[in-house]
Amino acid sequence: MGFKELGLKEKVLKAIDDMGFEEPSKIQAEAIPVILDGFDVIGQAQTGTGKTLAFGAPIIDRFTGSDNEIYSVILAPTRELAIQVNDELARIAKYTDIKLLPVYGGTPVDRQIKALKKGIDVIVGTPGRVLDLLRRNIISLKGVCYLVVDEADEMLDMGFIDDIEEIIRQCNDDRQTMMFSATMPDAIRRLTKKYMKPEARFISIVKNTMTVSTVDQYYYEIKHENRFESLCRILDVDEPSSAIIFCKTKKGVDELTEALQERGYNVEGMHGDMNQSQRLNTLKKFRGGNLDFLVATDVAARGIDVENVTHVINYDMPQDVESYVHRVGRTARVNRKGTAYTLVTAREYMALKQIERAIKCKIRRKEIPTIDDIFQAKYNNILKRVKEVLIQEEYKRFVPLVVELDEEFNLVDVAAALMSMVYNKELSYDYKENSIGIESKRVRLFISVGRRDKISSRQLLKFLSDTADIDRRDVDDIEIYDRFTFIDVAENTARAILKRSSGKIMGGKRIRVEVSNARR
Structure with missing residues (x-):
């Protein structure tokens, strides 16, 4: 089933096509027609399955046009998720005049007002900021047509349950x-019965077993403008013998394939607009070892079963968790080891963490x-x-x-010159800067409460979320001792916690937060 069969109008279909999605995920295929028919929906599906597009x-x-009333309100648990959902909606609304706004704490309310x-x-x-705006009489929800409670x-x-109810x-x-x-805990079930x-309609997407245990998985944090150069650097260092490189759009496949071919890579592309004969011919060459790299969309790669694929590279982030697992599963076939790389911008980092939790x-x-x-x-x-040539002694006719x-000339200089010629011939990209990496520092914080203060990890996360308005999923390695606690966080998150x-x-105690210089 494609998006066209779901009953969406052309303006939305065109935006979805621009986003690069070729077919709906399971939650999208089941939820969209039901929502269009006017039913309330309870959707049970894992994070990273495409729920934002589904609603x-x-x-x-x-949407038929503005009438000076709020048309829809979407509640998200964290500032980061609110921004992420808003950005996704903006892409879906590309060909409409609908006006969107993310509202959340941690920033001046005046600008949002x-x-x-x-x-x-x-x-x-976020519930807290929406409630704040309601209490200030800045907004009214009496004209709301759609209410969404996400996550x-x-x-x-x-x-946040009390805030949501209000x-x-x-x-x-x-x-x-x-x-x-x-998940559907009892408190959520009671909420649905009370207010829906x-x-x-209850839609449950049963999560398939997602295993990629035989694959070594890594990500590279990149700048968007350096995406292609980053890929070239990775290929030049790893020199994969056989790799599938995934793009999210057919246009992206064509552009990347052409750019790689111009730089001497042995590569061809494959996507849904190619006829069956073209796809079969390309796949035959790839399977036979006559192609080093295959650039493909998710749909085109479905069913590809090539035993000798050593690397899978997500040039573009996958649409959802299942797409990630399907992509990564193209390597490590027949109990072989495989390597998967994903190129991630700062904006895409949270989506990667969602995938990590799901799998x-x-x-x-x-780096x-x-x-x-x-x-x-x-x-x-x-x-x-x-060394291999020296062992085979096929070089001897060149000795004279x-x-x-x-x-x-000095023969050491001659050998170095020959190696330089080979090196320059094999270099694919005219690299200018030694490094284009992004430094992402983690900071270890000391917090002056511990077990004797009867705190739990959950209570601590809620406290940090309430006071610093951070995403609790940015907090790693919570270590609670009798009198103090250590946490590891990203540098920007650390600044927010230290400040706020x-x-x-x-728990009735004024706490102190400091940067820890060493593990205690």
Whole structure:
């Protein structure tokens, strides 16, 4: 089934096509027609399965124009998720005049109020900030047509259920309500029974076993403008013998294939617009070892079963977790080991972490290779080949020529010149800077509460989320001792916690947060 069969209008279909999605995920295929038919929806599906498009496409599809009332409100548990959902909706709404606004704490409310007074159709916000705006009488939800509660179980864990109920009570009774959650605890079930229509549809996407245990998985954090050069650096260092490189769009496949071919890579592309004969011919060459690299979309790669694929490279992030697993599964066939790389911008990092949690497997960070790294890798490869030639003794017919050179040049210089020629011939890209990597520092924080203060990891995460407005999933390695606690966080998250949480009251005690210089 394609998106065209779901009943969406052309303006939304065109935007989805621009986003590069060739076919709907399971939750999208099941939820979109039901939402378009006007039913309330309870959707149970894992994070990373494409839920935002599942509710966003029909909401935007049914928008007929502004009437100075808020048309839809979407609740998300964290600031980061609110921004992420809003960005996704903006892409779906590309060919409409719908006005969107993310609202969340941790930033001055005045700017958000100013934007709201100009007229906004869709609010994507955290419960706390939406409730704040309601209490200030800045917004009214009496005209809301669609209410969405996203990641409902996360809301429960973070203590937002009371806030959500208050927001729901301020919406009109005729609204269409959608609630999405990875799990369905009793508190969420009670919420759906209390506030959703009796004929609400329950859609559950059973999660397939997702295993990629035989694949070494890594990601490279890149700048968007360096995406192609980053790929070239990775290929020049690793020199995969057989790799599938995934792009999200057919246009992307064509452009990347052409760019790689121009730089001497043995590569061809494959996507849905190619006829069956073209695809079969390309696949035959790849399977037979006559192609080093295959650039493909998810749909085109379906069914590819090539035993000798050593690498899978996600040039573009996959649409959802299942797509990631399917891509990565193209390597490590027949109990062989395989390697999977994913290129990730800062904006895409949270989506990668969602995939990591869903597959229950660590995706480790690697640094983008420097020119020094490339030189060393090429040198090792050339040296290996030279040693192989020396062992085979096929070089001996060239000895008289080298003797002549010996009369004029130092033979060490001659060998270095020959290696330089081979190196330059094998280098694919005119690299200018030694390094184009992004430094992502982790900071270890000391917090002056511990077990004797009767705190738990959950309580600590809620406290940090409430006071510093951070995403609790950015907090790693919580170590609670009797009198203090250590946490590891990203550098920007650390700044927020140090500024906003230190000195606040937790469990009746004013806490102190400091940067830890060493593990205690």
